[in-house]
Amino acid sequence: MFGDLGSAILYIFQPWPLFFLVLGTWLGIFVGAIPGLTGGMLISLCIPLTFYMDSTMALVLMVAMYVGSVSGGLISAMLLRMPGTPSSLMTTFDGHPMAARGEAHRALSLGIGASVAGGMIAGLFLVLLSPPLSKWALQFGPWEYFTMVLMAIVLIATLSQGSLFKGLLAGFLGMMFAMPGFNDSDGQLRLTFGFTELSAGFQLLPMLLGIFVMSQVIKDALEIDRQPVPVKLTGKRKPIGWAGWRRHVPNILRSSVIGTWIGILPGVGASVSAMVAYGVAKNVSDTPEKFGTGCEEGIVASEASNNANVGGALIPLITMGIPGSPIDAILLSALIMHNIQPGPMLFLTNGDFVWALIAAYLVANVLMFFTMRYSVGLLAKVVTVDRAVLLPLIFVCCVVGAFALSNRIFDVWVVVAFGIVGFVMERAKVPLGPFVIGFVLAPLFETELRAGLQTSGSFMGLFTRPIATAFFVAAIAMLFWPAVQAWRHRGRPVTGGVDTTMD
Amino acid sequence: MSSPARDRTDLALVLVIWAFSAAILWSAWHLPPPRYDPLGPARVPMAIAITLILIGAGILISNRLRREPAVPAPSDDTRAAPLQPRIAFAAIAITVAYVGVMTLDILGFRAATLLFVIGLGGVLSRFARRSMIPIAILAIAISFGFSWLFAEVLFVDLPYRGFLR
Numbered sequence: 001m002f003g004d005l006g007s008a009i010l011y012i013f014q015p016w017p018l019f020f021l022v023l024g025t026w027l028g029i030f031v032g033a034i035p036g037l038t039g040g041m042l043i044s045l046c047i048p049l050t051f052y053m054d055s056t057m058a059l060v061l062m063v064a065m066y067v068g069s070v071s072g073g074l075i076s077a078m079l080l081r082m083p084g085t086p087s088s089l090m091t092t093f094d095g096h097p098m099a100a101r102g103e104a105h106r107a108l109s110l111g112i113g114a115s116v117a118g119g120m121i122a123g124l125f126l127v128l129l130s131p132p133l134s135k136w137a138l139q140f141g142p143w144e145y146f147t148m149v150l151m152a153i154v155l156i157a158t159l160s161q162g163s164l165f166k167g168l169l170a171g172f173l174g175m176m177f178a179m180p181g182f183n184d185s186d187g188q189l190r191l192t193f194g195f196t197e198l199s200a201g202f203q204l205l206p207m208l209l210g211i212f213v214m215s216q217v218i219k220d221a222l223e224i225d226r227q228p229v230p231v232k233l234t235g236k237r238k239p240i241g242w243a244g245w246r247r248h249v250p251n252i253l254r255s256s257v258i259g260t261w262i263g264i265l266p267g268v269g270a271s272v273s274a275m276v277a278y279g280v281a282k283n284v285s286d287t288p289e290k291f292g293t294g295c296e297e298g299i300v301a302s303e304a305s306n307n308a309n310v311g312g313a314l315i316p317l318i319t320m321g322i323p324g325s326p327i328d329a330i331l332l333s334a335l336i337m338h339n340i341q342p343g344p345m346l347f348l349t350n351g352d353f354v355w356a357l358i359a360a361y362l363v364a365n366v367l368m369f370f371t372m373r374y375s376v377g378l379l380a381k382v383v384t385v386d387r388a389v390l391l392p393l394i395f396v397c398c399v400v401g402a403f404a405l406s407n408r409i410f411d412v413w414v415v416v417a418f419g420i421v422g423f424v425m426e427r428a429k430v431p432l433g434p435f436v437i438g439f440v441l442a443p444l445f446e447t448e449l450r451a452g453l454q455t456s457g458s459f460m461g462l463f464t465r466p467i468a469t470a471f472f473v474a475a476i477a478m479l480f481w482p483a484v485q486a487w488r489h490r491g492r493p494v495t496g497g498v499d500t501t502m503d
Numbered sequence: 504m505s506s507p508a509r510d511r512t513d514l515a516l517v518l519v520i521w522a523f524s525a526a527i528l529w530s531a532w533h534l535p536p537p538r539y540d541p542l543g544p545a546r547v548p549m550a551i552a553i554t555l556i557l558i559g560a561g562i563l564i565s566n567r568l569r570r571e572p573a574v575p576a577p578s579d580d581t582r583a584a585p586l587q588p589r590i591a592f593a594a595i596a597i598t599v600a601y602v603g604v605m606t607l608d609i610l611g612f613r614a615a616t617l618l619f620v621i622g623l624g625g626v627l628s629r630f631a632r633r634s635m636i637p638i639a640i641l642a643i644a645i646s647f648g649f650s651w652l653f654a655e656v657l658f659v660d661l662p663y664r665g666f667l668r
Binding site for chain 2: 186226386407453457
């Protein structure tokens, strides 16, 4: 295991992989730092360019972007009180008050340090858990995969803040949009409504570009006047030192483990782990009343957990082919487009590739730390870049990306249509994460259900498989858990939720 | 968004979902029965459509039973700036026009992109001179730059027919 990892790290330090790693990390931080631009947007936009690249380098680039974008969000969260990415929302509550009272350098240093610590702790779990989990997943048959997809959709719907029904709606709507085109088993054309272009169904990339990019462009146009005034980075930067970090060690470890495990849960993104870790840190703190007023513990909890989530979310992706978060769904799509089938066989068939991916994740975290540590002044200027200049450029990138896929303008219309669908969903507070997960997992859902029915003869075959039964029971329990909780807490005041629609 | 406004939005959303699900059910109903496997082409889409209809009903029922939050969701002070629905609609219209002129072969990629970037950038910046100069430079750079990159390096022909190609 460690020999493979060592070889992969040596590979990463070769000129081209290192170049893409540095580029991806920097672009990720840059995009993450600008409010309104997200990692999902960046990775979706870069997929068409990676068609011309070696698969390993393409994924190295995208993993670096993922790490960078989750980390970059803390800059605008602290300096603008506007999270650059949804996952850094909790960082705003304490990061901005701390920056506003003249401790911006310290707040940023805490956030960056906690991010790298969270990322590396999750990296340890990624290295240690992926091979055995992959071996365990080799026992999975159709019913196990079918119930796991079901569980992933229910789980992400349940954990999406706001209405459970809207989370479920998004998941099943995503699945529905994956249905048009040829049916695999009999070649029957279905749900095309006369559009011959839909014979192969909606392609993944235009859908991703529409949902993640175009919808955000429309949203940014709607909120074009919401340009916040940044807090200036004044005063001398003083290193925190071991004495300063020592009291945060338990918080970092706890939040990183929370982030990793929530990341492992299929479909749940970094913002949920940041919320949970922040809540736990507040509950166990000696001074919970200071949370929300510029408390260091809040920053550390949020940033350690959201970065740890990235590593945790890669575990189900690599070992089972189930995305751990909406951005992992994009990575899954990229893998499929590069003819790499993620799942338990990946370690056996493409072991070098998997270890390169893990090594890229680890090195990207270190790179992210140094990039943010030494360019925070520059990034602080970048966060207020004029969106009137940026948005047209982003949409043109969408157009060429979608068009280049199959040389047809129909795919560009798909981008526009899904962009409007995504925008409407966001306005109606329907989360976009479950939609993408549903779309990506629907073919697996149908194929495995069909295979299960063919082997067992009936749906009851599911209950002859213990793991599948456990997944199924877990999915049902998660579906009804919010109702049980609501019943138990009836009469108590309801607290406001946090929007995680774009996570 | 206030509660009655949210309820109206949700009602509109659910009606659209029901109409969409009905269209899916109607289309799936006309598909042939399963031949080579127990599922066939129609069962999964029909099951999802029915689930969507039930979820829509769930949204409406949960809205009826909903209690208002005692503690509002955290917000930031940047939210104070007003929304600009006209600019958002203009952005959508310009985008549709951009893709439309390329679809109808009225303009090629370079000319359409040049106009699109200037048009959208101009609307977003309210044609402020300070922003228009970088937007114009960007428009020229990306319309010609992407055209060259895709044609000469990646060997992908972007839409090139039409006037001013």
